[in-house]
Amino acid sequence: MGAVFAIVLVMVGVSAALALYRLLRGPTTLDRIVALDVVVVLTVVAAGVYVAYYRDGSNIPLLAAVALVGFVGSTAAARLAVRRERHR
Amino acid sequence: MNPVAAGPVADIVSAVLMLVGALSCLLGAIGLVRLPDLPARLQAATKPQTLGLVLILLGTALRVELASAVTLVLVVLFQVITAPVLSQLVGRAAYRSGAMPDDALVVDELAGHLPADTSVGGDPPSDRD
Numbered sequence: 695m696g697a698v699f700a701i702v703l704v705m706v707g708v709s710a711a712l713a714l715y716r717l718l719r720g721p722t723t724l725d726r727i728v729a730l731d732v733v734v735v736l737t738v739v740a741a742g743v744y745v746a747y748y749r750d751g752s753n754i755p756l757l758a759a760v761a762l763v764g765f766v767g768s769t770a771a772a773r774l775a776v777r778r779e780r781h782r
Numbered sequence: 783m784n785p786v787a788a789g790p791v792a793d794i795v796s797a798v799l800m801l802v803g804a805l806s807c808l809l810g811a812i813g814l815v816r817l818p819d820l821p822a823r824l825q826a827a828t829k830p831q832t833l834g835l836v837l838i839l840l841g842t843a844l845r846v847e848l849a850s851a852v853t854l855v856l857v858v859l860f861q862v863i864t865a866p867v868l869s870q871l872v873g874r875a876a877y878r879s880g881a882m883p884d885d886a887l888v889v890d891e892l893a894g895h896l897p898a899d900t901s902v903g904g905d906p907p908s909d910r911d
Contacts, residue, residue: 751850
């Protein structure tokens with residue numbers, strides 16, 4: 695079972711690295727917002743893997759909180775930050 | 783501690799769910815890097831990621847006690863509700879700020895309903911949104 699968790703964590707880590715690459719490359723602010731939201735979801739996934747490995751339910755409210763805050767942040771950015779930027 | 787499901791079968795089911803979920807997350811992230819434009823990346827960023835989250839948290843829910851599993855259902859429900867909202871907001875902002883490439887749209891039913899100046903630049907109205 696430990697090998698399964700290692701494989702899952704490596705896959706999630708590679709996914710997060712790819713999302714961070716898109717976050718750095720852009721090219722528009724909206725691409726970065728999308729990439730950042732993916733990073734937040736992958737954080738929730740990684741914390742879920744932690745919970746499963748240690749069978750410790752005390753961290754589950756953390757998952758809900760991170761998902762909530764990530765959604766509010768991405769939405770505010772998509773709604774407000776982009777308004778200053780014109781692409782053509 | 784009483785997990786939702788115990789025994790070797792539950793362990794195998796949980797492991798398979800988590801592996802498939804992680805694969806889905808990985809495919810979504812590869813799509814996020816490889817796909818050519820914003821609307822295509824938006825697909826990769828929402829659907830496979832949400833599926834991956836649901837599968838992994840399902841695998842997690844099998845290994846914790848029932849009260850925790852119920853909270854995990856809440857997290858999944860929240861993600862399923864908010865991913866389309868963010869996707870719609872980003873698509874809307876992309877369309878209105880001109881980040882959406884012209885050849886990415888097969889049908890553009892919104893074009894006739896927006897003020898003309900939003901697509902050609904110039905001074906935008908101050909309360910545009």
